[in-house]
Amino acid sequence: MKHNYPRWFLLVVGVMLLFVNRHCSGGIYKFIASTDEKVAFSYTGAVTEQDAEMLDVLAKAWSDRKLIIHIDSPGGDAYEGVRLYWTAKRHGVSTLAGYRFGAYSAAGLFWLGGQEDALTVEGSIVGFHLAYCNPWKPPGCDTSDIDGEFQKVLIDALGRRGAHKLWSQMLDVLDSHGSQGFVIWEQKDGSLIERMGYP
Numbered sequence: 001m002k003h004n005y006p007r008w009f010l011l012v013v014g015v016m017l018l019f020v021n022r023h024c025s026g027g028i029y030k031f032i033a034s035t036d037e038k039v040a041f042s043y044t045g046a047v048t049e050q051d052a053e054m055l056d057v058l059a060k061a062w063s064d065r066k067l068i069i070h071i072d073s074p075g076g077d078a079y080e081g082v083r084l085y086w087t088a089k090r091h092g093v094s095t096l097a098g099y100r101f102g103a104y105s106a107a108g109l110f111w112l113g114g115q116e117d118a119l120t121v122e123g124s125i126v127g128f129h130l131a132y133c134n135p136w137k138p139p140g141c142d143t144s145d146i147d148g149e150f151q152k153v154l155i156d157a158l159g160r161r162g163a164h165k166l167w168s169q170m171l172d173v174l175d176s177h178g179s180q181g182f183v184i185w186e187q188k189d190g191s192l193i194e195r196m197g198y199p
Contacts, residue, residue: 027051027073029058040068047076047106052083059091067091069114072098074199075105078131082106082149085157088113097187099123104182104199109150112157122189127182127199130170169196 026048032040039062043051059067069088075081088095088110095114097103102125103111111126131146154163166183173181173196186193 027054027076029054029069032070034062034065036065038066038068040070042070042072043107043110044072044101047073047080047084047110049077049080051080052087055084055087055093056091059087059093066094068094068096069110070096070098071103071107071111072101073103073107073110074101075103075107075127078106078109078146078150080106081109082146082153084110085113085153089156096121097124097126099125099187101125102127102199105129109153112153122187124187125199126185128166128170128185129179129182130174132179169194172196 027043027045030042030044032042034040041058055069084106087093093114095103095111097111099121104125104127108126108128131143131150133141133143151163151167154166157163158166169183173183177197180198181196182199184195184197184199186195
């Protein structure tokens, strides 16, 4: 039997379930505005487990409109960043990298999920670096599993050449700046500028 629950009901239930099961420091989706064709939310805070699940709830609740997510996040859990990428892509979500903070690390992967028609504005910032588990001696443990998932995302989003270029840049920035260094893409004067360094 198929149930057709109203959008508001699905959204309320989804939000309640996720808030009960997560820490308050996780990523937060906040409604910005909507029209008959589009709906926009902001995404802030650290990327943590269940953020992709919440994105799935939002996309289903607003399936009759184009979902736009404005991302201002320092990143967080790399595996959840991968899940956010695939969830955003599956639902055709448009992503916008913020200019107040930007979309870094796992949040950069989230941004890539809407990259095909990703929205950028003057000052938008996205930062990429390799996954690590020990910031004092990166990577500090075996990262081959997440590296493989990360590679799949980059190849899917950027193609083999683009993925290889970004991967090489992330290796270089790890050598030169450590785990807190980033390959930074910034929208300036209508062009995408690439640089390596700290946020």
